[in-house]
Amino acid sequence: MPYTTPEGTNDLLASQARLWQKAQFVAKQVFETYGYELIETPKFEITEVFSRGIGEATDVVGKEMFVVRSGANYQKACEQGSDEALKLKQKLSLRPEGTAGVVRAAIQHNLVPQGAAPAKLYYMGPMFRSERPQRGRLREFHQIGAECLGSTEATADVEMILMLLRFYEEMGIKRENLRVLVNSMGDDACRPAYRERVRDFLLQHSDDLCDDCNRRADTNPLRAFDCKNPGCKHVMSEAPKITDYLCEACAHHHREVIDLLANAHVDVVEDFSLVRGLDYYTRTVFEIQSTEIEAANSALGGGGRYDNLSESLGGKPMTGLGFALGFERVAIALEDSGVELPLADNLDVYVACATRDVAHQAFSLLQDVRNAGLSAEMDHQGKSLKSQFKIADKLQSRFAIIVGPDELAQGNVTIRN
Numbered sequence: 001m002p003y004t005t006p007e008g009t010n011d012l013l014a015s016q017a018r019l020w021q022k023a024q025f026v027a028k029q030v031f032e033t034y035g036y037e038l039i040e041t042p043k044f045e046i047t048e049v050f051s052r053g054i055g056e057a058t059d060v061v062g063k064e065m066f067v068v069r070s071g072a073n074y075q076k077a078c079e080q081g082s083d084e085a086l087k088l089k090q091k092l093s094l095r096p097e098g099t100a101g102v103v104r105a106a107i108q109h110n111l112v113p114q115g116a117a118p119a120k121l122y123y124m125g126p127m128f129r130s131e132r133p134q135r136g137r138l139r140e141f142h143q144i145g146a147e148c149l150g151s152t153e154a155t156a157d158v159e160m161i162l163m164l165l166r167f168y169e170e171m172g173i174k175r176e177n178l179r180v181l182v183n184s185m186g187d188d189a190c191r192p193a194y195r196e197r198v199r200d201f202l203l204q205h206s207d208d209l210c211d212d213c214n215r216r217a218d219t220n221p222l223r224a225f226d227c228k229n230p231g232c233k234h235v236m237s238e239a240p241k242i243t244d245y246l247c248e249a250c251a252h253h254h255r256e257v258i259d260l261l262a263n264a265h266v267d268v269v270e271d272f273s274l275v276r277g278l279d280y281y282t283r284t285v286f287e288i289q290s291t292e293i294e295a296a297n298s299a300l301g302g303g304g305r306y307d308n309l310s311e312s313l314g315g316k317p318m319t320g321l322g323f324a325l326g327f328e329r330v331a332i333a334l335e336d337s338g339v340e341l342p343l344a345d346n347l348d349v350y351v352a353c354a355t356r357d358v359a360h361q362a363f364s365l366l367q368d369v370r371n372a373g374l375s376a377e378m379d380h381q382g383k384s385l386k387s388q389f390k391i392a393d394k395l396q397s398r399f400a401i402i403v404g405p406d407e408l409a410q411g412n413v414t415i416r417n
């Protein structure tokens with residue numbers, strides 16, 4: 001049987017590939033007007049970057065990461081029955097998200113020296129999570145993300161949200177089809193007490209919660225807000241609200257974010273159940289949803305503030321915030337709202353050979369046309385002139401140059417539109 005793509009992965013072909021190119025182009029244009037610069041980090045990192053950064057008890061780290069081993073290290077682990085003998089730097093994982101790697105890079109290269117302006121970085125590329133594949137939920141998917149490292153003020157949080165909205169709009173998604181959800185996760189001063197309240201609440205309702213949520217009471221109570229189980233969702237709608245537990249500093253930051261968004265004319269849904277799947281968030285978290293795609297996969301992107309992440313990764317204190325948007329979700333939102341996908345550019349010139357014996361002269365003319373900056377093509381299959389015209393038509397070529405022996409002898413070619 002011929003091989004196919006692994007489960008949950010896609011080949012990006014034709015219009016999808018062009019859309020991915022467009023998304024990268026739009027991101028570059030929009031983000032650079034906001035002062036962001038491209039960063040490329042490796043597609044895999046030392047696993048601990050993710051487990052310490054994102055959190056051991058998250059689904060992303062606990063269940064969904066693709067572990068990477070060199071052949072030799074894999075064999076060693078098999079022989080010994082465990083990974084224990086491997087060194088830290090030999091235990092690698094494909095990146096499930098981009099933030100931990102970017103913050104690792106910022107620490108490694110001291111991108112935010114004391115007293116410097118924030119480092120504003122964006123990235124684009126594949127991420128890997130072993131999730132149950134479905135429409136808009138893949139095992140290899142593409143994210144575009146941005147991080148603003150060293151920023152503390154609510155204006156930075158709001159700038160992120162506005163930049164993300166601008167990206168969607170430039171891609172062709174209408175503002176009225178986007179929903180902006182915002183919440184605060186508090187910080188070290190106020191979240192621990194809130195976590196305890198949620199844990200108590202989970203224990204009180206254990207009979208009505210799924211096994212995962214009962215486990216979460218011990219490991220990570222706030223994750224219960226993310227549970228997709230309808231029974232759990234119902235129970236959690238009555239859970240204590242973080243906004244009732246925020247310390248004065250976090251409450252002030254949250255109010256500023258809401259006010260700044262209102263000043264920028266962004267309608268916001270304040271959603272206290274928005275906790276997002278990663279442990280590193282503090283204070284602002286946000287998510288942009290499409291009102292046009294099914295609820296389970298309606299999140300087009302999201303992010304938040306992670307003021308403790310640098311320290312979790314062994315760096316000095318460095319505040320920051322960021323977002324990631326899912327390219328495949330954007331593609332679905334565009335498809336479902338009937339927005340035309342980008343078409344291939346038409347060809348400028350098709351160089352046709354009247355007879356095979358002029359192919360070499362035609363080939364050299366083809367190079368001249370391309371060197372002049374026009375897109376050009378010729379036949380490489382020995383086709384008849386009639387077939388070459390058909391192909392030129394199919395490629396929607398604006399001009400055909402016909403190279404024939406008689407014209408060549410006079411130093412001429414025929415040009416047709």
Ligand code: AMP
Pocket residue numbers: 097129131136137138139141142143276277299300301302303324325326327328329
């Ligand atoms: P996260 O990194 O979990 O905050 O996700 C940010 C965005 O990436 C989401 O809002 C989705 O648009 C997208 N995303 C996350 N996981 C997947 C996945 N498995 N497949 C496709 N897109 C995803």
